Amino acid sequence: xxxxxxxxxxxxxxxxxxxxxxxxxxxxxxNYYGTEPAVQAAPQxxxxxxxxxxxxxxxxxxxSTITAARILAGQQQGQPGEENSxxxxxxxxxxxxxxxxxDAQVADSAGTASALNxxxxxxxxxxxxxxxxxRGDCAASLGxxxxxxxxxxxxxxxxxxxxxxxxxxxxxxxxxxxHNPDRNWESDADxxxxxxxxxxxxxxxxxxxxxxxxxxxxxxxxxxxxxxGGERTDPAANLPSEWAARTxxxxxxxxxxxxxxxxxxxxxxxxxxxxMTYQLDRTPDTSEPTLTEMTAESIRRLSDDPxxxxxxxEGGRIDHGHHMGKAGYALEETIEFARAIQYAVDNTDPDExxxxxxxxxxxxxxIAGYPKRGNPILGLVHPPVSGDEDHPGxxxxxxxxxxxxxxxxxxxxxxGPGAVKGERGExxxxxxxxxxxxxxxxxxxxxxxxxxxFATGPGSQRVRGVIEQNVIEHIMRAAFGWDEE
Numbered sequence: 091x092x093x094x095x096x097x098x099x100x101x102x103x104x105x106x107x108x109x110x111x112x113x114x115x116x117x118x119x120x121n122y123y124g125t126e127p128a129v130q131a132a133p134q135x136x137x138x139x140x141x142x143x144x145x146x147x148x149x150x151x152x153x154s155t156i157t158a159a160r161i162l163a164g165q166q167q168g169q170p171g172e173e174n175s176x177x178x179x180x181x182x183x184x185x186x187x188x189x190x191x192x193d194a195q196v197a198d199s200a201g202t203a204s205a206l207n208x209x210x211x212x213x214x215x216x217x218x219x220x221x222x223x224x225r226g227d228c229a230a231s232l233g234x235x236x237x238x239x240x241x242x243x244x245x246x247x248x249x250x251x252x253x254x255x256x257x258x259x260x261x262x263x264x265x266x267x268x269h270n271p272d273r274n275w276e277s278d279a280d281x282x283x284x285x286x287x288x289x290x291x292x293x294x295x296x297x298x299x300x301x302x303x304x305x306x307x308x309x310x311x312x313x314x315x316x317x318x319g320g321e322r323t324d325p326a327a328n329l330p331s332e333w334a335a336r337t338x339x340x341x342x343x344x345x346x347x348x349x350x351x352x353x354x355x356x357x358x359x360x361x362x363x364x365x366m367t368y369q370l371d372r373t374p375d376t377s378e379p380t381l382t383e384m385t386a387e388s389i390r391r392l393s394d395d396p397x398x399x400x401x402x403x404e405g406g407r408i409d410h411g412h413h414m415g416k417a418g419y420a421l422e423e424t425i426e427f428a429r430a431i432q433y434a435v436d437n438t439d440p441d442e443x444x445x446x447x448x449x450x451x452x453x454x455x456x457i458a459g460y461p462k463r464g465n466p467i468l469g470l471v472h473p474p475v476s477g478d479e480d481h482p483g484x485x486x487x488x489x490x491x492x493x494x495x496x497x498x499x500x501x502x503x504x505x506g507p508g509a510v511k512g513e514r515g516e517x518x519x520x521x522x523x524x525x526x527x528x529x530x531x532x533x534x535x536x537x538x539x540x541x542x543x544f545a546t547g548p549g550s551q552r553v554r555g556v557i558e559q560n561v562i563e564h565i566m567r568a569a570f571g572w573d574e575e
Contacts, residue, residue: 139571140548141398141442144434145206145562146178147262148427149199150409150420152452152537158417158501159424161467166425170464176425177432178447181544183553187562188540189451192221196538199409200273202450202559203265207402208236209563217261217293218269226272226282228290235269239563240302240400242572249303249399251388255366255381255423256406257309259293262450266402267300268293277312279321294322298333303356303399304391306348306384307406310360319363330358344377348387357391359384368407369422370521381405385430389437398442400566403430412453413533415506418468418521420455435546444547444569448562452537454504459490461500469519470497503527506534 148155156176164174191201194214201214212221220234240250254263259276270290275281278292294312297305314320315327322329330341340351342359351357361378369380379387385403392399405427411419434445457467462474470489489497492514499517502525509530517526527534543562545553549569567573 138441138548140444140569142392142401142438143399143444143549143566143569144401144403144438144446145566146427146431146434146445146447147203147206147402147404148408148424148447148449149256149262149404149406150412150451150453150536151405151424151427151449152455152539152541154455154457155408155412155420155424155449155453156542158455158457158467159421159428162421163425163428165464165467171467172463176428177435178428178544181445181447181546181550183545183550185543185545185553186540186556187448187543187559188556189559190538196536197451198273198536199261199450200265203262204236205558205560206448206450206562207238207240207265209239209560209567210236211558211560212236215273216271217264217273219271223271226285228271228285228288231269231271232289238266239566240266240402242567243400243570244301246570246572247397249392249395249397250301251304251392251399251401252302252307253304253381253384253388253402254307254404254406256307256404256410257312257365258297258305258307258360259309259312260365260406262404262406263305263307263402264293264297267302268296270296276309277321278323294329298329298358301356302358303395304388306342306357306359306361306379306387307404308360308362308364308366308378310343311363313360330360333358345379345383346377348379348384353391353394365407365410368411368419369426370419380430381426382430382433385433386437389434393438403434405430409453412455412503413506415503415508415524415527415534416522417455417501417525418523420453421467422521438547440547442548444545444549444566446550446553446562446566447544449541452539452541454506454535454537456502456504457500458502459498459500465500466519467500468521468523469499470517471500499523499525501525503534505529505531507532508534 160174160176161171164171189197189202191197191214192211198214200217201212204218205211208218215225218236219231223230223234243250252263252266261273275292277294311320313329315322315325317325334341339356342348348359366378408420408423459471461471465472473490492498494514496514496516506527508524508527543553552565
């Protein structure tokens with residue numbers, strides 16, 4: 091395991107209050123063979139260094155998800171939708187990213203998040219562990235952790251922030267600070283006792299030992315004992331309380347506590363027992379902050395650091411909506427993700443902050459069926475040509491019918507819980523609908539196609555072409571100027 095000693099806190103009291111949040115939707119490759127891939131270097135350009143880097147990760151945000159979210163956001167504003175642009179789609183620098191793991195054609199979030207944070211590809215299911223280490227083998231992993239960009243940022247005196255709408259012990263946020271040969275070791279209750287005895291620790295324990303400046307997300311039950319409604323094996327365990335006592339930091343369990351926390355000390359926010367509430371399920375009395383609010387709080391707290399910062403912000407529930415086969419949930423999370431990115435663009439200095447937006451992997455999510463321009467993206471397919479004799483229903487704008495006589499939706503999945511069994515019925519529509527799919531699975535799966543990378547700010551000109559996923563870390567290091575050391 092890689093360990094770093096705690097550094098002194100360098101926070102300066104912020105002189106400004108949290109400003110109002112925007113409410114509207116914002117509008118050469120190397121082939122790897124074998125277990126240990128070669129490293130593809132970042133393209134070099136002559137430009138200024140970045141003081142800060144913000145990496146936005148839309149978990150599961152494939153290109154079809156971006157397209158559908160763009161349309162939905164436009165339609166929510168009264169537009170046909172197709173002409174709309176999400177905030178990050180306006181960035182000048184774009185690349186395609188190959189997401190495979192060293193042992194998997196279609197990746198998971200652990201191997202991909204490890205590539206983003208360490209600059210090396212590795213196995214499916216492991217966090218920042220070398221690719222020759224078997225999954226779940228603590229003994230083999232010891233001494234084979236891969237250093238993360240956050241750890242290097244601490245060495246350079248920079249602040250580090252971690253934000254997610256998922257549990258902070260989940261794969262993507264865990265890859266900022268943690269090292270384990272199994273992504274599922276979120277609490278000690280998730281670990282085989284024999285593996286614990288060999289010296290490995292769970293991600294909750296690793297997070298509170300990591301000298302972060304800010305960590306905001308879900309997953310409190312991974313940090314608390316069974317006596318406090320958690321799941322740790324010691325019924326009296328309270329890692330947030332122990333962390334606050336040791337560091338002088340503030341533990342926040344809701345939005346108001348997060349905002350009131352002293353600005354010159356670290357803050358740990360755990361706003362839900364597991365993953366945070368979906369945008370579609372939020373109510374007026376929801377006490378959890380939105381992703382945009384957590385982004386705003388992060389920038390407010392980290393901006394005064396004289397050495398700059400590294401901040402990873404994950405829209406984690408995009409992925410979960412897709413796994414349920416419910417596109418409306420995933421798309422609303424994507425729209426909120428775009429809103430958070432717009433806030434970051436509006437409230438950082440473009441001359442000193444590199445903002446990267448990408449996904450760890452895609453999903454088997456499709457947009458199809460020849461719907462007309464402006465067709466409700468979450469609805470049934472209606473044809474574009476009135477009176478087209480090849481499309482029954484076109485003359486009176488009724489939905490198109492498939493060969494089984496039933497209508498069908500624009501959005502669908504290749505597999506998942508919405509698989510049709512027997513005779514196909516009329517599909518559900520609307521924001522909370524579960525789309526129909528082909529192969530029956532309890533959870534829809536990831537997709538293996540390339541994802542997009544969008545960039546703006548110093549170092550963003552390195553984002554171009556078709557690249558390996560691990561190159562994103564090299565792009566961030568180069569923007570910080572560390573490749574020159």
